[in-house]
Amino acid sequence: MKARVTVTLKSGILDPQGKAIEGALKTLGVKGVASVRQGKVFDIEIKAKDGKAAAAALKAAADKLLANTVIENYDVKLLK
Amino acid sequence: MQAAVIVFPGINRERDMARTLKLVSGREPAMVWHADTALPAGTDLVVVPGGFSYGDYLRCGAIAARAPIMDAVRAHAAKGGLVLGVCNGFQIICEAGLLPGVLMRNQNLKFICRDVYLRVERSDTPFTRGYNAGQVIRVPVAHGEGNYIADGKTIARLEGEGRVLFRYASPDGMIDPDWNHNGAINAIAGILNDEGNVLGMMPHPENHVEPSMGCTDGRGLFAGLVDHLKQAA
Numbered sequence: 001m002k003a004r005v006t007v008t009l010k011s012g013i014l015d016p017q018g019k020a021i022e023g024a025l026k027t028l029g030v031k032g033v034a035s036v037r038q039g040k041v042f043d044i045e046i047k048a049k050d051g052k053a054a055a056a057a058l059k060a061a062a063d064k065l066l067a068n069t070v071i072e073n074y075d076v077k078l079l080k
Numbered sequence: 081m082q083a084a085v086i087v088f089p090g091i092n093r094e095r096d097m098a099r100t101l102k103l104v105s106g107r108e109p110a111m112v113w114h115a116d117t118a119l120p121a122g123t124d125l126v127v128v129p130g131g132f133s134y135g136d137y138l139r140c141g142a143i144a145a146r147a148p149i150m151d152a153v154r155a156h157a158a159k160g161g162l163v164l165g166v167c168n169g170f171q172i173i174c175e176a177g178l179l180p181g182v183l184m185r186n187q188n189l190k191f192i193c194r195d196v197y198l199r200v201e202r203s204d205t206p207f208t209r210g211y212n213a214g215q216v217i218r219v220p221v222a223h224g225e226g227n228y229i230a231d232g233k234t235i236a237r238l239e240g241e242g243r244v245l246f247r248y249a250s251p252d253g254m255i256d257p258d259w260n261h262n263g264a265i266n267a268i269a270g271i272l273n274d275e276g277n278v279l280g281m282m283p284h285p286e287n288h289v290e291p292s293m294g295c296t297d298g299r300g301l302f303a304g305l306v307d308h309l310k311q312a313a
Contacts, residue, residue, distance in 0.1 A: 013229070016185045065146060068139055068175065070230065071182050 001046050001054050002079040007067045008039035042066055051078050081309045083109035083125040086153065086169075088144045091131035093167065093284065100286040101127070104302035114147040119156055124309055126153050130167030130222070130284060140183060140225045141171030150176050162206060162305065163278040167223055170270075170280035179273055179280045180238070181230030183223075187263025191224040195295075196261055196283060198269050199249035201242070205272060207279045208245050210304030216253045217297035219283040221261065226282040228264040228271070238271055246270035246281055 009015050015037050022036040044061070048054035058076045067074040083101045087094050094111065101109040109127070110120045119126065133144035144150075150172075157163050157178055165173035171183045186192060195218050200211040211217065230238070238244055246269040248260045260267040262282070270281030285298030 014184065014187075016187060016189050020189055065138070065142065068142065068182055070180075071184070 001048060001051070003044045003046055003054060003058050004077045004079055005042040005044060005058060005062055005066055006039060006075045006077070007042070007062070007072050008074075009037055010071055010073055013071045040066075054078055081105040081125055081306045082107060082120070082122050083127055084112045084119050084123045085109050085127045085129055086112050086114060086149055087129075088114045088131070088133035088147060088172075090133045090135055091129055091168065093130035093286070096284070097127055097129040097166070097286045100289045100298075100302060101125075103289060104299060105306050112149060114144065114149050117148050117152060119149075119152050123156065123161070125162045125164065125305060126156055128153070128163070128165040128169030128172050129286075130169055133168055133172060136168075136225075139171075139175065141168055141173075141175040144168075144172045145175035145177075154178065157273070157275075157278050160275065160277050162309075164207065164305075165278075165280040166284055166286065167221075167226075167282055170282055171225065173278065173280050178278050179271060180234045181228055181271070183225045183282065184227040184229050185225050186223070186227050186261070191222075192226075192261050193220070193222040194261075195219065196221050196269075197249050197251050197253075197259065198246040198283060199253045199255070201245055201247060205245060205276060205279075206305055206308035207272070207301055208304060209308060210300030210302075214253060216249060216251060217285075217300070218251075218288065218295050219285050219298050220287050221283045223262070223282055226262040226264065228268040228282075230265070235265060238268075239266065241274065243272040243274070244268050244270070245272055245279060246283070 018037040062074040247267040250259045285301045288295040288298035
């Protein structure tokens with residue numbers, strides 16, 4: 001099974017990297033960029049007996065390591 | 081004082097730390113590999129040193145915080161044993177849940193390597209008894225992610241309980257954004273856990289301990305720990 005875990009900064013957490021990218025996009029003349037927040041994407045292949053078991057394992061992976069829930073949110077999606 | 085210095089792949093300040101511990105305490109610290117599962121018997125101070133464990137992959141300190149030895153470090157702390165995390169070590173012990181909060185990218189996005197001034201907020205802890213409250217010390221920093229942040233409730237608690245031991249300050253001890261090089265909230269440079277036995281700090285006191293280093297302001301921290309453990313014995 002393939003899955004994608006997306007980790008994003010919680011709102012209200014300052015994201016200097018996103019700000020720098022936002023500034024660079026504006027410098028490049030890309031129109032209409034209001035703000036940029038940088039996050040992370042993890043593509044994971046996982047062996048599990050069903051989708052429910054896979055989702056539980058991925059949640060554990062995100063809680064234990066992939067995200068720091070003090071500052072980050074995560075989203076787990078199972079891909080077909 | 082029997083210290084143990086934890087060694088992770090990618091750490092580079094462990095020898096500076098070991099040298100300082102030997103210099104101030106007179107005893108060679110044990111160097112403990114991250115894959116070990118136990119601390120040497122009789123360890124009374126665990127030091128998590130600075131560097132770039134696992135190349136700062138994922139988040140600074142995130143992978144080191146899950147290393148096998150960290151269960152032993154947590155158990156040591158839970159029994160009241162002293163733990164000091166410096167720089168990457170501070171990031172690691174935050175990620176390991178020994179201290180609240182996170183060290184984010186420096187506000188100006190730059191890696192900053194220079195001396196800073198710290199105001200010592202309290203002198204009644206094992207880590208700061210070698211100083212006077214309000215004293216200003218000069219120590220080096222070398223980090224790209226030292227911008228301390230936690231949620232509002234946690235900050236209020238840290239401040240209310242006097243758990244901020246070091247703040248970035250001007251040479252005369254004023255808290256001023258111009259002297260807060262990484263943008264840390266409330267200029268926080270070092271914090272204590274709620275039991276008072278775990279300290280995390282971004283600056284490197286171990287690099288200012290001998291006249292040949294140009295400054296000895298960091299020595300008080302280690303001398304204080306030695307005194308504390310002597311009295312406790």
